[in-house]
Amino acid sequence: MNITRENIDDLNAVLKVDIAKDDYNEKVQKVLKDYRKSANIPGFRKGHVPMGLVQKQYGKAVLVDEVNKLLQDSLQKYLTEEKLDVLGNPLPKDQEDLNWDAGDYTFEFELGLAPKFEVDLQPKKAITSYTIVVDDKMVDNQITTIQKQYGKITSKQEVEKDDEVSGSFVNEEAEFEKKTMF
Template sequence: MEITKKDIDSLNAVVTVEVKAEDYSDKVQKILNNYRKTANIPGFRKGHVPMGMVKKQYGKAVLVEEVNKILQDALHNYLTEEKLDVLGNPLPKNDTEIDWDAKDFTFDFELGLSPKFDVDVVGKKAITHYHIEADDKMVNDQITSIRKQYGKLISKNEVEKGDEITGTFTNEEKEINKDTTFSLDAIKGKTQLKKIIGAKVGDTLSLKTKNLFANDHQNQTYLGV
């Protein structure tokens, strides 16, 4: 195998990969031998199919696959070893259809090279570095959040402080009919919260939906309006 690079200009180059028969022939033959052992072809016992028939049926597909594997590995290794800073992926440049009946193959790839430039930094600008300390409240809030997210759900008959509730908001006039699940911590008003705490499964509550939750986004999410 031979790989060469031709520079078109400072930002473009063409890499040519020449794959010889000796690069792939042993691998192709090994795969075809395995196919011969396992092929089920009418009129022949397994393992006794003529190699000529195996090559006729599978040879071209195996050849194409193995050459492509060798080609991709060789191109990747070349770009790595030569430390070429390439923009995007190499693009195949072959203008004519590949003759897979040939023994040797030549592939051209177009490369987009990263431009080289220097940056002169004049002066210095201060950067603020923030040191954030996690106080007890932050830690406890995070623990509570993780417990709610990954903890085991337990059904309850009566609502208590800190619970999550699943229910349906309905309002015929506003055409609201929204099944939703929310945490009591999201309720904004104390009066509304008192109505919910102590409610039992199946109860119907009358709530003021305006400013029911902490912000408009939550109102839209939970109420569907």
């Protein structure tokens, strides 16, 4: 198997994969032998089907399948070894005149290469950085605020210092009602 890369420009390349008969023949024969053992063809006992008949019936499909597997594995391995940054997947070029009866095959794939660029992360203007000094008064004030926001309301019999008291004033004659919080 031979893989060659031809760079068209900075962002495009063509991979040419040449597959020889020796690369796939052993795998195809192994799969066909397995088919022969399990093939259920009328007129023959299971496992005793002639290899020529299995070859004629399943040969081309197995060949295409094994070549496709070999092609995908070799492409993936090549892209990993060469550490190519590819955008998307390799796109196969159309080959209308592909003859599956030939022993050697040539496939071409178009690659979209990722552009190389640098990002300058230095800002044009300086960023203002504030240093906040926290003192005990600020911390106590924040704690008090959080306690008021998330505290629980409980009823007590006696009012103590720093308690919030809510009440309602009602005058039934004047039909006056006022709710307030201290």
